[in-house]
Amino acid sequence: MTTTISAQIPTPANSYEAGKPVMTDLNGQTLLCLRTLAEENPASLETYIKLGGYSALKRIVSEKTKATDIITQVKTSGLRGRGGAGFPTGLKWSFMPRYFDGVKYLVCNSDEGEPGTFKDRDIIRYNPHQLIEGMAIAAYTLGARVGYNYIHGEIWQDYEIFEAALHEAKAAGYLGENLFGTNFCFDLYAVHGYGAYICGEETALIESIEGKKGQPRFKPPFPASYGVFGKPTNVNNTESYASIPWIMQHGGEAFAALGVPNSGGTKLFSVSGHVGKPGNYEVKMGTPFTELLEMAGGVWKGRKLKAVIPGGPSTPVMPASAIMGATMDYEGLSKARSSLGAGSMIVMDETTCMVKALHRLSYFFYEESCGQCTPCREGTGWVYRVITRIVNGKGKMEDLDLLTDVSNNISGRTICALGEAAATPVLSFIKHFRPEFEYYIQHGKSMVESQIDAVVDGKAEPK
Amino acid sequence: MLNIEIDGKALEVEHGSTIIDAADKAGIPIPRFCYHPKLSVAANCRMCLVQVEKFNKPLPACATPVADGMKIFTRSKSAIEAQKSVMEFLLINHPLDCPICDQGGECDLQDIAVAYGTSGSRYTEEKRVVFNKNIGPLVSTDMTRCIQCTRCVRFLKEVGGMMELGMVGRGEHAEITAYVDKSVNSELSGNIIDLCPVGALTSKPFRYSARSWELTRRPSIAPHDGLGSHIEVHVKDNKVMRVLPREKESINECWLSDRDRFSYEGLNSPDRLKVPMIKHNGAWVETDWKTALEFAAGQIKDITNEHGSEALGVLVSPNSTMEEGYLAKKLADGLGCGNVDYRLRQTDFRLDGKRQGTPWMGINIHEIEELDRILVIGSNLRNEHPLLAQRFRKAVANGAELSVISPLDNDPLMDIAHKVIVRPNDMVNVLGQILKAMSGLQRLSLCLPASLNQLLEEIKVRPNTQAIAESMAGHGKDYDLVAPKVGIFLGNMALSDPRFTEMYSMAEAIGGISGAKGGILPAAANSTGMHMMGVMPSSTGMHARAMLEVPRKAYLIVNIEPELDCQHAALAKVAMAKAECVVALTAFKSQALENADVLLPIAPFTETSGTFMSMEGRVQSFTAVAKPLAECRPAWKVLRVLANTLGLQGFDYETSEQVKEAIFSGEKPSAVVWRSLNNNLKELVEIQVNIKHDGLQRIGEVPQYESDPIVRRSPPLQKTKYNIKPMARMCASQLEVLGLVEGDNVLVKQDKGSAVLTVKLDNHVAKGCVRVAAAHEDTIGLGDLMGDITVEKLSVEQLQAHTKASMEARA
């Protein structure tokens, strides 16, 4: 079953061995979503086509491949939503109503705003055509007539790169009316955010496309039945769509085989913070954390690892001891009591004051709460103010229980997941680094900074 | 039906219900702030979180549809925990100073906090402060109290039809506000006061004047438009303090127009007439009731004795009660006088005697929202029937196609499928075109009577009228309706037009072909009732217009200010001036009653009992909510005693109920109404469809806050943006034809009267028309509401001369 499509993949017109997946090795990475990265002009249509780009789309559309067959391939691939929730993409696709009298929409979520997450940006600026092809295949499969790629407003230059790629693709006949001489039509547009983290939430993003404030909608109804302009809509993350062409070229099994059970394929990891070479690293699912850390140049300045937030601040922080043995995949991190999220590794060395780190994160959630529902609107401000008070040396010991309690009261009681996201850092930071918080409250100053000061003053030995 | 369980109670509920619907029906209380059954679901306050079996998170009852077998717990540990935590969050930034809040005592937050709050607060950080906004003369804001439930935002957008408030900013900084320095101008704006669950939006006129527990609440009926909204009048120390809606789903739902809500301020006006007054040698003298009544009766008797009973004219306001209208009519009958009328703003009476019954709206109010196709003829809906307009809005939101034929292109705040904006005279031809097009549509293989067909022969159907005809016939963009529910309605501008007969006849014919329901939208609270009781001239009597055209020696006027309430202000003024005696039953002293000879102080609707009959024929009685002010007396009593004083027989009524009994001859009112309401004509009236008419036509609209003596005296309503001095409003192309620009001063003339007005560009006015508001002292020199008018530009010198002349005239 899995070979029905991959068997039809023509031999790429390049030097790669027939039947062998087209991928490039770059410093130990397994480049799939970023497969153009080693090329001279990675973002150009020419480059992408040279590497076999758009062949899957052309084949599928010309041969009128059955939508159910495509969905089966995607299910087989084990591809899970790369935006953070990890929902199986093939399953999501099967939720779209097949028969609908009117326009169905396809939406790509490129609104990366979760601190530490910047992987979609590289797909957009280095390999936009793979994303376009992935979306076109999805549109064909789901019967969507119109698509939108919603791009984070702050990466404006990359938005423009994507708009240029769209025009290129349209001129070359990969987008627009009656593609490849069939009756398949697909218009894809770039739209932008303009500074609102919450729009990364799919229903807020839909509201934003519609020209409204990015306030999440209550679900149900889900976008598959009531999405953009009230029409059935499929929303996936950039990396998810970008994985599709490869899956359709080489088959779902080949993709699944790249990863580990329940985590198929490769994954882009955004590594930021205290590492030697921050950046994106596309590796196979299941890669040990230590390998990824090494690829990113290890902890900078020869310092020791203190903690890692593995999937963006909405995933629980992990002390070094917990992450060192973990593998980078859904189950690996869940076993280590955290979560893969969007694969956004924020690495913190021994000099990091966890109280101040949490202070900044709590400000972020306070600042980015949309204000629509009570627990998040009121609770994020409360949490931020209490932590501010602690940082200002006016903390009380009972504040720690209050913070935990308030965070628990936000979590699970809001319209969207920002409530949980805002609560997670508070709960996990206090859980793993409670003594640091207690020290701060007792002494009115940071434990870590006091130790550093002591070293500088020559009163103590560095640890 | 689905079987569910709430708190262990087994319930059977409809498919598509939400948990909160099901709980409300079963009487199981769930706390809520943002949810309102008439508004879209926001699910933002989270107060209604409940526990649902198999879900690990509490779910909002307002937004969660029930599923078969669902087990819901509203008072379980997890539900209560969630509700209490939400209450804590709501209170951290809410001022805890209920004693100084105007909402105190009737505040949802206060009430629910008693059940779900704690005695102290764990929040010790700084509280949020939000600056107040000035959103107009009706609604006061105290935005620090706002809990961001967005009911007000949703109401204005969804029910009011225009997004006037928004939540600007995000997170904790999000504030409810109007656009920069704009006010909320919806004619339904007061409803956001009721909707606000906290003290953020309160009534500006009522602010800090009473505590809710000091008020006595009494039911009544709104006395202005024909809707017959149910109201609750709040009284303190015999003074009306405020008016709120009383829920009546089939009429006003839970809403009230601003006119019905804030007009009560006019009741407390310093203009109120407190004692009877008689004019002696040109000066007003206070007197007692006996003297006044004897004087009035003596005058009437002398004049009718000398000149015959037809020397008397009786004019009754359509805002008066049925009892008052009935007794006025009976009094005239008793004197042998046939000159009685309530149709003060009508000019075309050709249909008198041709009707099969009492004209009405032809449909039940709540059925409007079920219509598929609607044709509105000559009505500025939002101005004439502010709350009824909302039903039309709902119909359109439900997919109805609305077509409009009018000289005014005002935005009804709903989508209009087709419209023809033309001079009033041409509306007849447009209706003829629609009729012709409809008879030609194959689906309607109906023939018109030969006489009508002949009339239509010369008419040319244009594409826009063809489109209306097709719409009325059920043709649609996507699909055709085989048996569309059609409604056709004629509004105030049609009712006041000299060619009303043509418009009505055409509308009736179109209605006949399309199987439409509908009729007229009577302007006032008791227009339908007055018509049913026959408060109209006898076969030899004079109608309202004729009584003014051929002045009477004496007038008995009930509850009117002649120059402001009559079709032809100038005629009314002259007629009153010329009369030997004018007996005025009025609640107010008035410049417009300067020509009266006796003023008899009557009780407004709040101080008397009585009955109104609404546009849908609903007979609704009410009792006094306060004692009459000073020497004021209910008008029905005054009329009775006046009749007694006149020596007339049969005026022995002890109560208004006895009068009502007489009106309905002891029958059940609804039975009488059922027999009486009928919009059909007995025969086709001789009409002409193809009359050309050159020259400018006046659109003499009565602004909604000038519609009757009470409204005209309500300061908050007068402060709204709807209270604009009359101007000569014309569209750009008309201004060009006349060589005028906005701001010019012009002399507008009708008949012998004139007014000096400022020119205003108003592209909502059809070409060939000048929109000059009526019911205003600036335009009392003018004539017909819907008649010929001329406009001359005034030079600066001419303007000065006019100003001087009018100053002198006033002095």
Next chain:
Amino acid sequence: MLSQQAIEKIDYELTKYPADQRIAAVMSALRIVQTERGWLSKESITDVSQYLRIPEIAALEVAGFYNMYDLSPVGQYKITVCTNISCMLRDSDEIVDHLKAKLGVGFNEVTADGKFCLKEGECMGACGGAPLMTVNNHTMHEFLTTEKVDAILEELK
């Protein structure tokens, strides 16, 4: 009144949406007008809402929600420095302090000559290049050092 160029740009954005959904273009329209005029005044928001035929308050809601729109003047160059966790870990505070000292303004303040405004930004989705900042929303500068900041400021002067 919108400029001809702004109208052309907004019209292009309108092609992305169904004809009865003009409001959808409000995000771009506000961006286009802000780019042209520097910030969004009440008049600018009114212009946009009139062109799109939407209530002014609906346009204001959007302008007030997304923090890259400026509802007050921001000088010729608005410098937005991200201070979120990944940037903070790579010493964005130092960059902020440097900018504050160099420009003599705090966050949300405009220099006396009307040239620069300093803003604190939230995550820009480019944390690999931390610390970073944007100039007038649309130009991003990554891997900042105080020297690099000086060079950028020099170029803008």
